[in-house]
Amino acid sequence: MSEVVLPALGESVTEGTVTRWLKKVGDTVAVDEPLVEVSTDKVDTEIPSPFAGVLQQILVQEDQTVAVGAVLAIVGDGAASPAPAAPVVEVPAPVAAAPAEPAPVAPVVVEPVAAPVVAPVVAAPAVPVAPVVVAPAAPVVSAAELNESDPNYVTPIVRKLANDLGVNLASVRGTGVGGRIRKEDVIAAGSVTTAMPVAAAAPAAVHTPAAASPLRGTSEPMSRLRKVLAERAVASMQQTAQLTTVVEVDVTRIAGLRKRVQSEFLQKTGVKLNFMPFFTLAAAEALAAHPKINSTVEGDNIVYHPTENISFAVDTERGLLTPVIRNAGSLNIAQIAQQIADLADRTRNNQLKPDELSGGTFTLTNTGSRGALFDTPVVFLPQSAILGTGIVTKRPAVVTDSEGNESIAIRSLVYLALSYDHRTIDGADASRFLTDVKARLESGAFEANLGI
Numbered sequence: 001m002s003e004v005v006l007p008a009l010g011e012s013v014t015e016g017t018v019t020r021w022l023k024k025v026g027d028t029v030a031v032d033e034p035l036v037e038v039s040t041d042k043v044d045t046e047i048p049s050p051f052a053g054v055l056q057q058i059l060v061q062e063d064q065t066v067a068v069g070a071v072l073a074i075v076g077d078g079a080a081s082p083a084p085a086a087p088v089v090e091v092p093a094p095v096a097a098a099p100a101e102p103a104p105v106a107p108v109v110v111e112p113v114a115a116p117v118v119a120p121v122v123a124a125p126a127v128p129v130a131p132v133v134v135a136p137a138a139p140v141v142s143a144a145e146l147n148e149s150d151p152n153y154v155t156p157i158v159r160k161l162a163n164d165l166g167v168n169l170a171s172v173r174g175t176g177v178g179g180r181i182r183k184e185d186v187i188a189a190g191s192v193t194t195a196m197p198v199a200a201a202a203p204a205a206v207h208t209p210a211a212a213s214p215l216r217g218t219s220e221p222m223s224r225l226r227k228v229l230a231e232r233a234v235a236s237m238q239q240t241a242q243l244t245t246v247v248e249v250d251v252t253r254i255a256g257l258r259k260r261v262q263s264e265f266l267q268k269t270g271v272k273l274n275f276m277p278f279f280t281l282a283a284a285e286a287l288a289a290h291p292k293i294n295s296t297v298e299g300d301n302i303v304y305h306p307t308e309n310i311s312f313a314v315d316t317e318r319g320l321l322t323p324v325i326r327n328a329g330s331l332n333i334a335q336i337a338q339q340i341a342d343l344a345d346r347t348r349n350n351q352l353k354p355d356e357l358s359g360g361t362f363t364l365t366n367t368g369s370r371g372a373l374f375d376t377p378v379v380f381l382p383q384s385a386i387l388g389t390g391i392v393t394k395r396p397a398v399v400t401d402s403e404g405n406e407s408i409a410i411r412s413l414v415y416l417a418l419s420y421d422h423r424t425i426d427g428a429d430a431s432r433f434l435t436d437v438k439a440r441l442e443s444g445a446f447e448a449n450l451g452i
Contacts, residue, residue, distance in 0.1 A: 001056065001074050001075070001076040002050075002051040002053070002074070002075050002076065003071045003073075003074060004035065004047075004049060004050065004051070004071070004072050004073045004074070004075055005069055005070060005071050005072060006038065006047070006066055006067070006068050006069060006070050006072055007047065007068070008068050009038070009040050009045065009068070009354050013040045013068065013354060014067060014068055015040070015065055015066060015067045015068060016038040016039060016040045016065065016066065016068070017038065017039045017040075017063065017064065017065040017224050018036060018037070018038055018060050018061065018062050018063065018064055018065075018066075018072065019037045019038065019039045019044065019062065019063070019223070020036070020037040020062060021035075021036050021037075021058060021062065022034050022035055022036060022037065022046070023035050023036075023049075023055050024055065024058075025055055025056070025057065025058055026054065026055065027054070027055050028053070028054055028055075029049040029051075029052065029053065029054070029055055029075060030049070030052050031048075031049065031050065031051065031052045032048045032049065032050075033048060033049050034046040034047070034048055034049075035047055035048060035049040035055075035072075035073070036072060036073070037350065039223060039224040039225060039318075040224070040354070044225060044318050044350050045350045045351070045352065045354075046350050046351070047072070049075060051075045052075075053075045053076050053077050054075065054076060054077065055073060055074075055075055056073075056074040056075060056076045057073060057074040058072075058073050059071055059072060059073055059074070060072045060073075063221075065224075158181055158182065158183055158186055159317055160348055160349070161183060161186050161187070162186045162189075162190075165186060165187070165189075165190035166190070167186050167189045167190050168211050169181060169186075170211050170212075170213065170214055171189070171211060172185050172186060172189045173185065223318060223319070225318050225319045225321075226318075226319050229319055229320060232380055232381070233378055233380070235381060236378060236379055236380050236381045237378065239381065240379060240381065240421040240422075240423060241421060241422040241423050242378065242379055242419055242420070242421060242422065243419070243420060243422045243427065243430075244376040244377075244417050244418065244419040244420075245417070245418050245420075245427060245430045245431060245434060246374055246415055246416065246417045246418075247415070247416050247434045247435070247438055248413055248414070248415055248416075249413065249414050249415075249416055249437075249438045249441050249442060250397065250411050250412070250413055250442050251275065251278075251392060251412050251413070251414055251441055251442070251444075252411045252412045252444075253442065253443070253444025254275065254278050254412075254441060254444050254446065255392070255412040256444070257444055257446060257447070258273050258274075258275075261273065261450065261452070264452060265334070265337075265450070265452055268334070268452045269334045269337060269338055269451075269452065270338070271337050271338055271341040272337075273333070273337060274337075275389070275392055275414070276312070276336075276337075276340055276364070276366055276389070277333045277334075277336040277337040277340065278333065278441060278446060279364060279366075279387075279389050279416075279437075279441070280310055280312070280325065280328055280336050280340070280364060281328070281329075281331070281332075281333060281336060281446070281449060282437045282440040282441050283308075283310065283328075283362070283364060283387055283437055284308040284310060284328040284329035284331075285329060285436075285440060286433050286436040286437045286440065287308045287329070287361075287362055287433075288308060288329055289436060290429065290432060290433040290436070291304040291305070292304075292384070292424060292425050292429050293362065293384065293385045293418075293420065293425060293429065293430070293433045294308060294361050294362050294384075294385075295361075295384050295424060295425075296361070296382045296383065296384060297382070297384065297421070297423065297424055298382075302424050305361040307326070307327045307329070307361070308327065308328050308329045308361065308362065309324050309325070309326045309327065309328070309359050309360050309361045309362070310324070310325045310328045310360065310361075310362050310363070310364055311323065311324050311325075311360030311362070311363040311364070311383075312325065312340065312343075312344075312363065312364045312365070312366070313363065313364070313365035313366065314343070314344050314347040314348065315369075316347060316348050317348075321347050321352070321357060322357065322360060322363060322380075323343040323344070323346075323347050323352060323356050323357055324343075324356060324357065324358070324359050324360040325339050325340070325343070326359065332449050332450065332451030333446060333449050333450045333451055334450060334451030334452055335451055343356065360383065361383060362383060362384075362385055362386070362387070363377075363379075363380070363383060363385075363386040363387070364386075364387050364388075364389065365377050365386060365387070365388050365389070366388075366389050367388045367389065367390055367417075368389055368390040368391030368392065368414065369391075371391055372390055372391060373390045373391060373393075373415055374388060374390040374415035374416075374417040375388055375390075375417060376388075376417060376419055377417065377419050378419065379419050379420065379421055384420060384421045384424060384425060385418060385419065385420040385421070385425065385430075386418075386419050386420075387416060387417070387418050387437075388416070388417040388418075388419070389414060389415075389416055390414055390415040390416070390417070391414070392412050392413070392414045393412070393413060393414075394410050394411065394412055394413075395410070395411065395413050396408050396409070396410060396411075397409065397410075397411040397413060399411065416434060416437065416438070418430050418433065418434055
């Protein structure tokens, strides 16, 4: 028998909450295979099994919080031991009214699994051991997992695939265990979705309302991550004096550069070239020249950071997380683009290390990714500023040629909104920073910084 313990998930992390078991008692697990999802005040992550064998016991149930080093489960050789029989009686609510004998477990298994599972129970001799071997299957299908439309049991990978294909998970019927939605279900639904616009293109004036969310009319407890975000947001707003300054930037030259080098950039780096790396580099360069924006208040002192460690916001199903690009001012566009793609992907799939979420000195948030022109982002302590980038849109604007002649042209424009702590940063400081970022972006002179 080998004990699976809760590992240290960061220097300041002392406890974690089990959010979901990825394996059930009796399942075979391999070394480094994801075993359980754990939430801490810094990161939600999957804990891999350090041993190969059969999951014998689950000692910490979902939604329970334990200290680092606590034993989560037992992994051993061979079939599951009778020990897991204890949670079988506790977990499924429908069994509560039944006698304490093993026989009533059979109806719970028959309904979701199918008749073949019941056969071995009936055919076995009247020995108490036979029901115990079958009993661990009961925790596999909880009341929540039997609900085919419950989004809580869709893995991050499947959820991301559905988002990429434009598939509404509420309309997908799962074919996995307990009705769980699998990749194949999403792909099948996606093929139907892509075919529909051809037939539905004719009635252009017809409006189809969005599908109602399964959360409508329900309630749920706040996750650990949501509680931490809420506490930090309130603390930041109470302890700082926050103000936002907005400028409009013409990024037409960058748009032209992206169009010219997109194919080569993708071929050499493996990632697409969007506007975010340009915003990141321009901000990093401006931070070096305006250290007040890249500072922290410690008591009565202002600490000016020696490097530009830029956090960037990633929208996940668990909440907003901010992985860090360290020393961003020393990187080129290709390196920044690759780090953004890698960190964002691992953030959404619970694969980040806790240290990759700490140490940021300034934050970028792409509020335009969902179509917003701009917003007033909240500065999170201990940082002093955050830059929000709106959606890049084409609009008519006044342009001036080299001879001073003015005309109206279609330009690619974006709003940049800088929120900052007015205790140490004045409006003039913010304006000087934004003016430098604006000038850098509008020049479009990034060819030497592409890194390809």
